[in-house]
Amino acid sequence: PVSWHKNVTAGETKEIYDMPSVLNQPPSQGQGVSCSNGPFRAWSGGDMRRDGRLIALIRDGPPASVYFYPRLGNESVVDSLSNFPCPFISSTSYGLPNERKHEAVAFVDASGKKIADISECGRSCSPSLYLYNLDYPGSINERVVEPTTGWTSISFNEFEDGSMALTSYVLGGSNALLSSSQSCGGMYAVELSNGNGVASSFFSSADIACSAFSKLRITFAFRFNGYDHLDTLFAEVSVDGGSSYFIVGDWALDVVDWAAGNVSYTNGVCSNVKVVLSPIELRELSFGDQVRLRFRNSANTNNDRVYVDNVMLEGYAGDES
Numbered sequence: 001p002v003s004w005h006k007n008v009t010a011g012e013t014k015e016i017y018d019m020p021s022v023l024n025q026p027p028s029q030g031q032g033v034s035c036s037n038g039p040f041r042a043w044s045g046g047d048m049r050r051d052g053r054l055i056a057l058i059r060d061g062p063p064a065s066v067y068f069y070p071r072l073g074n075e076s077v078v079d080s081l082s083n084f085p086c087p088f089i090s091s092t093s094y095g096l097p098n099e100r101k102h103e104a105v106a107f108v109d110a111s112g113k114k115i116a117d118i119s120e121c122g123r124s125c126s127p128s129l130y131l132y133n134l135d136y137p138g139s140i141n142e143r144v145v146e147p148t149t150g151w152t153s154i155s156f157n158e159f160e161d162g163s164m165a166l167t168s169y170v171l172g173g174s175n176a177l178l179s180s181s182q183s184c185g186g187m188y189a190v191e192l193s194n195g196n197g198v199a200s201s202f203f204s205s206a207d208i209a210c211s212a213f214s215k216l217r218i219t220f221a222f223r224f225n226g227y228d229h230l231d232t233l234f235a236e237v238s239v240d241g242g243s244s245y246f247i248v249g250d251w252a253l254d255v256v257d258w259a260a261g262n263v264s265y266t267n268g269v270c271s272n273v274k275v276v277l278s279p280i281e282l283r284e285l286s287f288g289d290q291v292r293l294r295f296r297n298s299a300n301t302n303n304d305r306v307y308v309d310n311v312m313l314e315g316y317a318g319d320e321s
Contacts, residue, residue, distance in 0.1 A: 045103075051247050058102050100119060116130070150317070151314040152316070152317065158188075159183075162180075164190075172200065175196050176200060182225055185309060186309070190202050195299045201294050207289060207291065213316055214317060215315070215318075216276070217313075223269065225305045231300070232299075233251045238291065238293075239287060295308050295311075
């Protein structure tokens with residue numbers, strides 16, 4: 001299983017990333033990555049993922065390398081950078097004369113699932129740009145095996161009673177309401193607009209006991225309306241009663257969802273999606289009994305709306321294989 005312990009033993013190998021290059025370059029040698037002892041001589045560049053949960057830093061060479069630092073729920077940047085880092089971009093290259101890898105690195109889409117890495121090679125050649133797909137805990141993860149049977153229904157909300165009081169959720173604020181338009185079946189759906197944090201969300205009204213389950217599956221439908229490029233719907237999970245949340249899924253306008261089979265999402269179309277996760281993706285040995293779900297809109301105006309419907313939470317009590 002994927003492991004994201006906060007304090008990783010130096011030299012320990014972790015299977016964290018799958019990094020095929022979309023430029024038809026050979027894949028990285030093996031899928032395991034090894035943590036480094038540090039400290040390092042110098043950092044020459046980097047980027048932070050849009051949600052603030054992952055930091056990429058370039059270590060000056062030779063050879064240059066890119067390292068990641070995951071951030072826990074409420075962890076400061078300073079605390080995050082005090083942990084052991086791990087490399088996540090291989091040294092695969094075109095092998096051009098005088099090519100120097102990792103001149104700059106950046107997250108290049110709203111979901112944070114793609115990294116751009118550019119080389120430098122002086123005046124004798126054109127620099128190479130490499131693109132990598134990242135498979136990381138905290139989002140839809142190919143390494144979590146989804147059992148075909150054995151799931152237990154925990155809750156299911158179609159919002160058809162016309163009142164949030166009769167559901168398992170509460171509205172977060174002024175940018176969330178129960179709407180009788182744009183549902184994905186039936187009459188009602190939850191409308192989220194703008195990007196005002198909790199005010200643009202809805203979330204579980206009470207803690208959910210999930211310690212008996214080794215996997216959780218969240219399925220739901222959504223419809224974008226008035227979304228602009230890179231406006232995003234987030235699905236989040238808390239294991240501490242709502243004090244902090246992990247982003248476990250994100251869906252953005254015009255961004256290809258490679259984990260779901262290279263589909264893209266457009267305005268006015270209902271999409272059915274799911275997230276399957278295990279406790280270790282949330283850096284826990286067990287889900288515990290204080291689980292809460294949250295759905296949050298990240299956009300720019302009140303006209304940027306998403307409608308969420310037919311939310312189901314299921315648990316699987318088998319082993320984690």
